[in-house]
Amino acid sequence: MSELPGDSIGVAMVGHAFMGAVHSHAWRSVHRFFDVPLTPRMAVLCGRDERRTKEAAQRYGWESVETDWRALLEREDIDLVDICTPGYTHAEIATAALDAGKHVLCEKPLANSVAEAELMARAASRAGERGVRSMVAFNYRRVPALALARRMVAEGRLGRLRHVRAVYLQDWLSDPSAPMSWRLRREQAGSGALGDIGAHIVDATQFVTGDVLAGVTGRTETFVDRRPLPDGEGTDEVTVDDSAVFLGRFSGGALATFEATRYALGRKNAMRIELNGSRGSLSFDFESMNELWFYDGEEPTGTTGFRRILVTEADHPYLGAWWPPGHLLGYEHTFTHEIADLLTAIGNGKEPQPSFADGLRVQRVLEAVERSSADESRWSAI
Amino acid sequence: MSELPGDSIGVAMVGHAFMGAVHSHAWRSVHRFFDVPLTPRMAVLCGRDERRTKEAAQRYGWESVETDWRALLEREDIDLVDICTPGYTHAEIATAALDAGKHVLCEKPLANSVAEAELMARAASRAGERGVRSMVAFNYRRVPALALARRMVAEGRLGRLRHVRAVYLQDWLSDPSAPMSWRLRREQAGSGALGDIGAHIVDATQFVTGDVLAGVTGRTETFVDRRPLPDGEGTDEVTVDDSAVFLGRFSGGALATFEATRYALGRKNAMRIELNGSRGSLSFDFESMNELWFYDGEEPTGTTGFRRILVTEADHPYLGAWWPPGHLLGYEHTFTHEIADLLTAIGNGKEPQPSFADGLRVQRVLEAVERSSADESRWSAI
Amino acid sequence: MSELPGDSIGVAMVGHAFMGAVHSHAWRSVHRFFDVPLTPRMAVLCGRDERRTKEAAQRYGWESVETDWRALLEREDIDLVDICTPGYTHAEIATAALDAGKHVLCEKPLANSVAEAELMARAASRAGERGVRSMVAFNYRRVPALALARRMVAEGRLGRLRHVRAVYLQDWLSDPSAPMSWRLRREQAGSGALGDIGAHIVDATQFVTGDVLAGVTGRTETFVDRRPLPDGEGTDEVTVDDSAVFLGRFSGGALATFEATRYALGRKNAMRIELNGSRGSLSFDFESMNELWFYDGEEPTGTTGFRRILVTEADHPYLGAWWPPGHLLGYEHTFTHEIADLLTAIGNGKEPQPSFADGLRVQRVLEAVERSSADESRWSAI
């Protein structure tokens, strides 16, 4: 009785670090809150270290484990592969899984290079023709406030967009004695703040505006170029950016500024987006993720002002599934929403969003920023 | 492999409305995030309507259903009864369950009267002697920001408390055409805003200050005394308060103001507490539940000010189990924390907090407010 | 050329402490910004100590000095007496000045007792019949945001009022070693926080709502009952309240809570008012005095929320005289506005607001709070 009726979908997840924990929670919860056409079966957790993978499987509630992701492709009981590993592994796993007929959910950034992302987008396109679906996990699209922002832009509440202002501020590298990690090595991470969190604001602004960046000019910086190794013995070189700042222009004419950094002391996860249009403005900060601020320029000046929409009403995106007004959602809900949308798309035979092509588009922007930064910040078309 | 090792505890839940949904989520999630000594088994969901109870059991993940709560007391596989029904049913179910040797988690307010609450507290006391545990579900104690507030008060960061300011503001009755419900009938709900949300701020301020109210003076008001029946045929009388305001004095000398209302248009769930002491002040608003504002009066005037502590650090209460800094928690996490604390207390053979005695103490305050309101707001000792 | 054309009005000011400084600034500035029918001539500053009064006159720009306020009544060149002395002197000076045919502006609270306030209101009434005008200086009525609030309430934007929530929080007595002063002696100050700042929130809420308090229940508290004398030799007894909390009911049915304290550590001048009505809500905090927060309950739930009206638009009250939008006003502007309104009323032969009768009404509320506090907080009608 504890399981819902209807079709189930066999899920395998690769990787079980931070993203694995939050994805597991979403797979476990999605059908308890959303009326999804497919009920997930948490079939396999895949990781290289068998003992640690088994511990994680018990902790997170996966039925079995594998230590080689290739084994997943052979298993008939697996319909979908959820890729939660570092970026440099995405291309190989995702293309193989898609070619093997498995739906794929892939963490962001899609890949570490445009070349890899192109391969993946082509694989996704081929797979799509056979009804095999793919999605890149830009979870911030599923923050209800940002989904509401997109809806309001699409409805014309902002008019013609003039300005986009986006920052993603963290501070965990601000201390120069914070240790070295794979995220600070170019060959594994691709880039630093740019690809890790800059990718989110590129995707989120393109999502909310319904527009794409046409060109950028940028500059990246590495403030601390050597860091101690975690074991305390010696130091190693940081080969990625600590911070990336860039200007951009959207196809529709909006002027944009972007900043991604891990050195904004005191800002823990300040992913902030502000849009100014000819009819209205919107402002968002992930550190207050249940709020969307709206300025309605159509109202009389005497009584208008930025209003704090508490995005917890039943008619707000995704909120019908949750609690009464004023009862906040948190970070992990964005993943539950993502998987609800994914299952709905698969069940209904539609392409989920954001597609691998969307992920590739973000990758092109990141590359253009790096190109500009390497060439005296010269403007770089996308 | 999907289940954790260690002892399990068989859980039965009575009721499956709003509170049932959120409790289910907590029972399902607690062991995935917290190292609890007992792993919950979601054994039985109990409700009067069999069809609807079965649907809810499937939705929320309960193994079986019962339609009479008395049946739970006979079942050997049930170790704990979680009571999510309206207040007027609490006393009977809870005392029977405790007497039958089942641990009990009971939703707030503990009961609809002091007399009932006294019965329950006595049953809890008797049960405790036999190692049978009980807890009243004042979930706001498990908001990390309020748990941090209590810690800071206990550490002396506020010095001697002078002022307590607490409001719980909602607006769902602001519209006079909102329909009649059981929550507006005295015989079922006990009281209106006073017992429903006023109870929360009484408990939360006693919890955070580590002190108890010694006396109150109050006034209750019913703004709309008849409301349409849900079926649209005729109206019925509202027999509870729409709003309660009261002044109080804590044993330690702090002066307090309280307000509970469902008519504060635009305030969706604004449970706000502010404390002023001789060394510091704290301020909290549930609509921004991941924040605690602290004023450190020991700092030089030139650089001090209310600071926004984003309560998402690993050393904040409960946060070690969740996400990196800046990744917010939501409403339902308070229930997961509550059940983590409950399972830990049961596993360790300790009395969980808040106890039924704590619930009784809140009930006495509510009664004193009503007594004062009925007697020209005269001061009423507790 | 440096003086404006038109009639002038000879002004004498009694007292030159804090209030004297800010009134002087207003008298000096009012005609530079507002088109007032009368141009003030800053004729005489009156104080008991000749040397200090002369210094103050030079500093603030008064033409001459007097050391006995009675001398002002004889002077033909004086048309208006501005009383900035402690409350216990108001009744004598104001009634004498009015009887001598001088317009009077009197600082708040109007008097230290209802009996004195009644005398003054009668004198004002008599004077009014002869065209001699009087005004009590509740300057917060001239905060543009509060004047806008009153306008919005009067226009019906809030509908029927249900709740009034007002606090005036300061912290300058929080430190028990802060020295004794006249403000802490009943015979001079009348009361403590109640009369000094509680008076402001009583007047301001009656002003904004356009309604009056019908009854109250209250409690006052003195936290520190002896304080060191300023010269460091010994201590003296504090004979006024440190804090006053009270509940009230407006004639129109709104339920109200009030708190006035000088012990809210970290709150420097937090005069806060929130109103909830059936159609909308308003919220104000003097520490952000250029903002008024409005919730429009008539808007769709999906896009409504408390909006921050930055009260700096040309169509906001008083703002046409000042700077472009977004250029803030400060504390002293409230006095400039007050005097602009006073001069306009005198010039146009109208009674200025707030009248001495309004001041008396506030005094009655303060007395009712004290009466209730002394009688077990029993409800006290006004």
Next chain:
Amino acid sequence: MSELPGDSIGVAMVGHAFMGAVHSHAWRSVHRFFDVPLTPRMAVLCGRDERRTKEAAQRYGWESVETDWRALLEREDIDLVDICTPGYTHAEIATAALDAGKHVLCEKPLANSVAEAELMARAASRAGERGVRSMVAFNYRRVPALALARRMVAEGRLGRLRHVRAVYLQDWLSDPSAPMSWRLRREQAGSGALGDIGAHIVDATQFVTGDVLAGVTGRTETFVDRRPLPDGEGTDEVTVDDSAVFLGRFSGGALATFEATRYALGRKNAMRIELNGSRGSLSFDFESMNELWFYDGEEPTGTTGFRRILVTEADHPYLGAWWPPGHLLGYEHTFTHEIADLLTAIGNGKEPQPSFADGLRVQRVLEAVERSSADESRWSAI
């Protein structure tokens, strides 16, 4: 008696529009609040239209008028010329006045081009050798919160600076039907948002950081290239930027982003600066100009957070002259502070800050932004 003792200084002001009104207020008020070594005599107001200049002189309190600024240079009673005219007139008036031995206060931007600004800086340097003083009126340096920010940076509270984030957002051109004005013509205004408000954030960030920009990359945009003439007959071409965005690098290594726009609908005067250093961070918004937000990275993570310093304490810059804590200052106070500093420097025989050399430095940055924008946003050293 209404005048203060001590030396006086004869002041002439050129221009009487918005800046003239606010400067007049400051000249009238400065010695009433600050102990300045020289008392200003408001001797002459100068404007081209005699009738309107006379009206303004009466309104603002100037003793006499002139219609040709050259006449001021001949007058023995004039010691200082305050230039409040559009930027294209600054160079000629300022250099002539300085050469004639008059101290000069000149509104910002210093000039419309680097060439003019160089001339002015040389004239200021020559004059300085003869004890003739000059100052450019970047009034935002005198916002107490920003002066406090500079003090805290200088004291090392922020450690090594990594990020500077500055925007100046207004919205008065957001409406495409807003009329044409001299501010939108290159030959008069020099540039658009860049020179008008971008200049402020360039100066303010250099002031607060105590550092200078070493290079920039930028892009300017004109969203609406024709606007209706004020008389309603036809349209004219907008020849300046509507918005300028630029990245920069400070000499000390901090990475910076800047944005100046008049199209940020709903932002009225949002001049915002945020600094992140290795030990702390600061954040400021002119729309809440009495607040400075500080994050102290040296505190334990458990209780730190951005704190709102209400900059109204007696030990804050300039505040000793004003009101008790919590009583806010407004926009015009920045000018009173500016003139207090100017008079103090002149009286003490010191060079006031910011000097014309500082103004020139800002001009070089603006030019570099335009150069970069015209050259594919290529990096431009300063």
